[in-house]
Amino acid sequence: MAAGDGAILLLKGLTKIFAGHRAVDAIDLQIREGEMFTIVGPSGSGKTTLLRMLAGMETPTSGDIILRGQRINDIPANRRPTCMVFQSLALFPHKDVGDNIEFSLKIRGVPKAERKQRALELMRLLRLPDHYYDRAVTRISGGERQRVALARALAFDPEILFFDEPLSALDYKLRKTLEKELKDIHRETKKTFVYITHSLEEAMVMSDRIGVMRDGRLVQIGTPQEIYTEPNSKFVSEFVGDVNVLSVSVLPSGKLKAAQIPHEMVAPATMNGVKSAGFLVVRPEFLRFLDAPGDADNHVVGRLYNEYALGSRIQYQVRVGELVFVLEKLRHEAFAGGLDQEVLIGWDAVNTIVVPDR
Template sequence: MASPIIDASGIVKDYGTARALHGVSLQIGTGEFVALVGPSGCGKTTLLKILAGFEEPTGGHLQIQGRDMRGVPAASRPTRMVFQKLALFPHKTVAENIGFPLKLQKVGKTEANGRIRAMLDLMHLKPDYLERYPAQLSGGEQQRVALARALVSQPGVLLLDEPMSALDAKLKKSLQAELKKLHRELGTSFVLVTHDLEEAMMLADRICVMRSGHVVQVGTPADIYYRPANMFVAGFIGETNFLPVTASAAGDGMAVVSPLVAVGKTTIASEHVSPSLSAKGTALLVRPETIRFVKGDAAPGEWVLDGHVEEYFIKGASTQYRVRVHGLDNAVILDLPGSIVLPAAVGEAVRIGFDPTQAFLLSE
């Protein structure tokens, strides 16, 4: 990264005796869209508040646009926030809400009006909304007004604190698409906090996965999905399968043995091995969409497991099967292409197979 707009290093945050952030380091490039993802209490919102200037870090350094942010109040930072509950001023009209940052910067009335109108256009809001109050708008319209208020003063960084978590699924999808388009058009850096890794994968250039105040992995959506650092990251995107194995170094890759599989011995190439592999809880990550029902002979090198169908769910484009395999704690999940003909019934004995060389070797 040539010149990061945000350079956080070793950020520590304590609340009393509880440590919310344990030395978090993260660089965000100019114009980049970064998502902070993790379960509740992982510290992602605390980190965002530190970037915004609502919280002062206990330790570490934070630079935004090359300036040290220690002691710089939120008002003087080049960041603007879209709040989870939007925080539109209920006693101000849409025009007054959007124009509030301009009023504080003492921007002239005609210029301010022009910029408010430009924002309205950008957000596809009708001009007659200007005199309305936030309570008179729908959830999606309020969302756009909140975005317009945050963007009207042309901030260097836009911070988004789960702004779409309260919307229904359909509205969420359309606003996600608009957010992505907006980011491309404006070239402003976006930092999105979300607990929804799927949303993060759709929108962000890079994803920072956090857990209990630590950064677990930073990478592109493809990295996070196909090369997760550990089982926590791999499991966060949704349901997936972990097959316990023992692994040992073998030439270029790793020799992997699974006691559960009849001929459970193979070599995994180094690009299918997590760089942060440790000895504890080694497992193969087998994505549900890479497993098939084996009817007849197994393919050469394919690992085959015996089990019986516990349940299936028709999801439309795909059908999900849960197969109970002897010796595994969790049911194995298969995502098969949707079909009107179901390949197996509940309780039926089945064989499932996958190519272990295409699986990903990781640890806890």
């Protein structure tokens, strides 16, 4: 596929420098028509600055933003066909729910009756009761405000909808509900969504594709599946959640050696270009308790230090000298032994990857 095909938004070398600091550093990215793309990264990674440039609230230092073939760098936010849902939601506190939703229509001079009809349609889509139309936005709950903010953005009928961590202020349960709702709304409206968050878990639930951002750069772009199973760096693999990362060197035989583990280890097929030194990544669900050393490609003896109940799963912490391993079992497969017991744990090379130190 040639560059730009199916892309609604194209970023070329997009850079933003604040007082000598490269907040966003030469980003190249294609966002496809109708996809839900999430940019995920820790705070300070430049994701908010990137999004603000896309929405027209910051001017790029260099590089291009191309929307459907047209360079929009110099078009101000109010003349871009895109819209953003803010982290704070930025609802207008002096306007009712209805007036908030209709704001962009009022700006365009749409007659009141038509505006109201559209607002009510959107409220139904977002499961807000009709009688909320005249209610003050200060008198509705956090989740309802979230829906009002989304309705207000949808009323604008944007080509692309941007989201700046809008769920971060909500409690866990409500956030989980709204993540799924948002994905449903994405299906319903068929619009292009670009979402940013610091939570990869959130990104995984909702996204078609994810871009992981670090220090102003996109370090990996892929589907949630790819990001999870094939992280291309130590940073991405650790970002995905609890994971075992072992500093290893590659022996001439092709086997791996870690300082604290006496045996040489069988290397995985996926080495991500590592020739001499890198990190072996083993997910907790692929580590298991062994009866005998030969039951897995690699094994190590440790001490069961603690266990944590994670709902449907149980996580175990096993210590091997200074090293800490975590492994997880489904609740009905719980390990029978007690704490401080010596345990044999191991994994198969096929379930692991080696990543460079990036």
